[in-house]
């Protein structure tokens with residue numbers, strides 16, 4: 335390992351700080367605000383926050399903070415050693431930072447925020463144009479929107495049907511949506527980024543992975559006899575699976591190609 339790796343690791347660390355900061359403040363305030371301690375709700379001083387120190391109340395930073403920092407250090411190193419084709423190190427790390435923000439917020443809050451999606455349209459649109467031109471980018475965005483919007487409408491119809499049945503059975507219907515509109519926005523962003531026709535494969539991969547994991551959970555619940563009829567209605571958060579499949583499609587082919595000796 336040469337000294338050239340130091341700026342690379344620094345870039346990875348800063349990207350991780352960015353993901354942690356945005357995941358800390360955006361779900362709470364929807365803007366670039368001062369982060370607050372999750373135990374006592376008092377603001378962090380910039381210095382203590384940036385240096386990962388304990389809060390004045392004694393609370394340490396979350397486990398997620400450290401996982402994100404470690405993942406981005408490793409990712410920066412991997413991107414530098416094997417820069418993804420077309421994207422290169424800089425754009426590759428920028429896109430990964432964006433996807434990291436979406437992934438962490440969706441996992442923690444089950445939310446895909448509209449301002450984050452709007453920023454994604456700009457970033458994903460720009461990267462799409464750069465990678466595969468206007469036509470493939472627009473078609474990809476349109477397909478990403480159209481395919482998930484269809485599933486969104488199906489989900490709405492299904493939720494209504496279920497609510498009617500529950501009312502008929504004398505139960506209070508819950509209004510959990512099968513699929514949030516945030517998933518439609520995310521799939522549009524990924525459509526712009528991956529372009530046509532790759533978005534097809536990306537969505538399919540995400541849906542299959544989400545379905546497979548949900549099925550596994552139902553099987554485990556059955557085996558430990560904790561399964562109830564309602565468990566079948568588990569809300570599948572597709573966002574994280576879409577993000578993972580997009581990362582796989584954008585970054586992995588290059589790693590596989592480079593790993594194969596010529």
Ligand SMILES: [Zn+2]
Pocket residue numbers: 371372373374375376389390391392393
């Ligand atoms: Zn505190």
